[in-house]
Amino acid sequence: xxxxxxxxxxxTWGWDAQVAxxxxxxxxxxxxxxxxxxxxxxxxxxxQGFFYHSNQGKEIVGIVEVCxxxxxxxxxxxxRWECVDIKAVKPLPTPVSLDDCKAEPELAExxxxxxxxxxxxxxxxxxxxxxxxxxxx
DNA sequence: GCCAACGTTGGC
DNA sequence: GCCAACGTTGGC
Numbered sequence: 001x002x003x004x005x006x007x008x009x010x011x012t013w014g015w016d017a018q019v020a021x022x023x024x025x026x027x028x029x030x031x032x033x034x035x036x037x038x039x040x041x042x043x044x045x046x047x048q049g050f051f052y053h054s055n056q057g058k059e060i061v062g063i064v065e066v067c068x069x070x071x072x073x074x075x076x077x078x079x080r081w082e083c084v085d086i087k088a089v090k091p092l093p094t095p096v097s098l099d100d101c102k103a104e105p106e107l108a109e110x111x112x113x114x115x116x117x118x119x120x121x122x123x124x125x126x127x128x129x130x131x132x133x134x135x136x137x
Numbered sequence: 138g139c140c141a142a143c144g145t146t147g148g149c
Numbered sequence: 150g151c152c153a154a155c156g157t158t159g160g161c
Contacts, residue, residue, distance in 0.1 A: 009159090032157095033144075054159060098160080117143060117158050 003123040004039065004049030005112060006064060006086065015051055015061045018088045025067040025087030028120070029075045036120035040084045041070045048089065050123065050131065052112065059097040060131060063089040092135030106130055 006028060008014065018026065031037055047066045053059055068085035098116075101107045107130065111121040123131075 007159095035144090058160075115143085116160070119158085 002042065002044065002047050003125065003128040004043065004047060004066075005052055005060070005121040005123050006049050007052045007054050007119045007121070009055050010053045010057060011055075014053060015088070015091065018051060018062070018064065018086070019091075021087065023067075023087055025085045027068070027071075027074065027085045028083045029073045031073070031083055031119060032081060033119060035118055037070075037080075037082055039120045039122055040082060042122075043069060043084050045069055049086065050128075051088070054116075057095070057097075058099075059095040060092060060135065061095045062091040065089050092132075092137065094134070094136040096131050096134045100134060101131070104130070104134070 010016075013026075028040065031040065043066045045066055045068070049064050049066070050060045051062045051064050053061055064086040066084050067087045070082040070084050072079065073081040073083045098112065101110055101113055107113060107127060110123070110127055111118060115121075
């Protein structure tokens with residue numbers, strides 16, 4: 001199973017909002033970046049990802065699961081943009097901050113560390129396992 | 138609030 | 150197809 005990382009500003013769409021959606025989930029709309037879109041196209045039902053708060057907190061706060069594969073983004077008429085639906089699975093007992101990731105040599109290659117502007121990122125199996133551990137899971 | 142990094146756009 | 154200009158993102 002592939003793993004991912006979704007970034008959002010908590011002011012706009014935070015973990016609490018995601019949790020409030022429950023099992024129904026919510027489309028991860030508003031992505032206007034080809035790399036991010038391509039990552040979403042590659043997602044399969046049941047894939048899991050981290051939910052990251054940018055700007056405020058700058059930490060991974062929870063785990064989400066893809067509950068609908070890529071479909072047209074309903075917030076635009078532009079057919080280029082697609083998005084997946086995700087639902088909250090569980091919070092991390094201990095949020096893992098960007099600083100924590102930077103301080104961990106094994107995460108030096110992480111996209112979050114190297115290309116923080118990409119809003120939907122792939123996460124390797126090793127990174128996934130390590131961050132879950134760091135988060136107290 | 139600033140600014141560096143990055144991606145996209147559009148003129149040529 | 151190149152590249153300068155512009156807009157956006159996100160860490161600090």
